[in-house]
Amino acid sequence: MRDGFAYAGGGADVDPKPVRAKSAFWSSGHTPTLIAAFLYFDLAFMVWVLLGPLAPDIAATLQLSAAEKGLMVATPTLAGAILRVVNGLLVDRIGPKRSGAISQMIVIGGLLSAWTLGVNSFGGTLVLGVILGFAGASFAIALPLASRWYPPEHQGKAMGLAGMGNSGTVFAALFAPTLAKMFGWNAVLGLACTPLSIVFVAYMLLAKDAPGAPAPKRLVAYFEPLKRADAWWFMAFYAVTFGGFVGLAASLTIYFTDRFGLSTITAGYCTAGCVFAGSLVRPMGGALADAIGGVKTLGAVFIVAAFALAGVSGAATVSSALALFVLAMLALGAGNGAVFQLVPQRFSSEIGVMTGLVGMAGGVGGFYLASSLGIAKQLTGSYQAGFLIFAGLALVAFAGLALVKTRWRNSWAAAEGVRI
Template sequence: MKFAEFKKAGHWPTLLAAFLYFDISFMAWVALGPLIVYIVHDMNLAVDEKFTLVAIPVLAGALLRVPMGIFADLFGAKQTGIVAQLVVIAATGWVCYFGLPSKLSVELFGLALGIGGASFAVALPQASRWYPPQYQGVVMGIAGAGNMGVVLDTMFAPTIAEYWGWQAVFGVLLVPMLLILAYYAYAAKDAPGERKPISLKAYGGLLRDPDSRWFMFFYFITFGGFVGLANALPLYFTVQYHVSGVAAGLLVSLIVAFGSGFRPVGGLIADRIGGIRSLSMLFGVVVAAYVAIAFMPEGPAAPTPAGWALTQMPRIAWMSVLLFSIGVLALGMGNGAVFQLIPLRFRQEIGLMTGMVGCAGGIGGFFLAKALGVSKAMTGGFGAGFLFFGLLALLGFLGLAMVKVRWRTTWGAASGARV
């Protein structure tokens, strides 16, 4: 792929604006994950309740993606994106000033942050519509790489919370949110062409198509795994390996950087060798990683209540970081591979499909975080939760084997791109 040709093929300011918009929205969406140990410090909650709290924004974002996709098709992605971001900014400013005094207030704030997660249904189709089929993998990978916002969350939020209090984190977050919203309003443009009003009947029609259900299941696994781990791992490391909040944040930022940074690579590889082949290999890696993590033992207790510092962590914790890094890298690349295939199959319904598939992915993230909490409460460990998602990844691998011949000989052949 030649960069000059790629740049001329679409509207790169919109692609950059979509990337930045998704980045800051994702940062807000997963903000509870690295901060939950600070926010609920004095609330006396059980471990499974904490995992549920970090999962609420994920579920809210998932459920809001379908209506967000409808609004984007009706009113334009740009208008919808601006209004959605203003709502998230208002909620963030409120919490920065008034705090979160109760469990209910945390839950309500999680619902508001879900609007940031729903931005998936705005940014990705907005970028996709500007580019021809042969560039869909890399375009969707670049726009979707905005999920690296979670890296900034996990890297800096715990440190800011330690020194200035967790409310200060949301004050700092407001600055890039406002700046990027201003750039998005200036630079982003909706692709030319008539927008058709979307009805619930249209969603029903797509749901009856087995291909749409397969894509939703695959993204339930890949994006659900990515965002679920991004939200749950800070709490997981403090519970399983007794590390400090700052150390947990730095570890998760390292792990998630692999998934975020390699999402465009996943799309690029899918463009070259085909999304089915690349996704099949990645599912195999995910299965192996989940199974290995499931059998990792708990780490030794820390010598102080604050937990292990990064330089003091036991070897078992570093082994876990390595396994998570491999698994999340495969999940991130899998996200790119799934979205190389979707525009080839559903070019005219990309807004609808992005909302539906994104909804499925977000629900997957909720269930992963929730499953880890339930596993800990019922069995005393997290292994059962990881084994369950390892089984789902195996089913994804088998599902691809079932559909690959039909896909390659029907819409894959008609698209002219590698499938």
């Protein structure tokens, strides 16, 4: 795909004539690359939030306060947010496949070092969190790796399927607490390197950069989208949808153990159920946005998420909290897919850097939610204020969407002939 068009062929004899006719999804792109992008994203997300399920055990060993626990699980999110911009630049300069290979080697090497040397202080957890941020920054690599192969009418599905790799957070929640109980939490860091190494080999065999990628630009040119208001709107919307998803994924094990006294293993199962719901619907959100428009999908997402998070703030039982978290994650997961159905329509020739910028904003939103929950708990003895404020941010996002939707439909969406 080049400049928003699909091109016939895909090899050296590419027909330069753009083709706008719709084609079947599976024959319109490169399935092995889509699989590689999903696997890379999936395992990267597994280790990105690894400190969340391990947090109760780590906190007990290192005697961490509630605020320190919140900052510990939020640090990988913030590091991932910043590194997404770096990866977005790298993707447009050396290609997504090589960028992904570099990032995976850094994460595997960092986890092996943490396992062999040990993590013995709060500062050590923060250093580990920064290394895990490279895994979170996989977002800015995996999505353009897949997206560049697909035409505009299939962007929602392609980005949704590749982005479904955020289901890796389920594996962290399911297995990390059990493995920590069996072998100790530090051993989990070393054990994670085995599946990461297997996926790295599969990635190198399956992934292929799409033909016709945009030529590298001067460094300053990568920040040109920030001169347009639409880039900031997309960043704000994703800070709520993805920020809510990853912030909850990193924090729920702590919440369930602190709020209801659940064991780390049971809390991990509860967290896994919530995260699975949000991961499952991401491609559905992209497909729904393809069908009815990303704006309509996002509008519903923000209302449902605000309602669910406000309800969680007053939940008195495990079952009611769990039901509301699942509802919130379903909405936020669909919203993640909807945002990235819209971004390629508006910034088709700048998808690499826009993926990095929008992904960075999502990471910042996740850092805010995870850290604010810890601060709220320490200052007030309850998580209620943290949930209520984020519910308010979802309503602010809904108001912002209502403000820009008419201009979007009458300007760039009409020019491209796409449904938003």
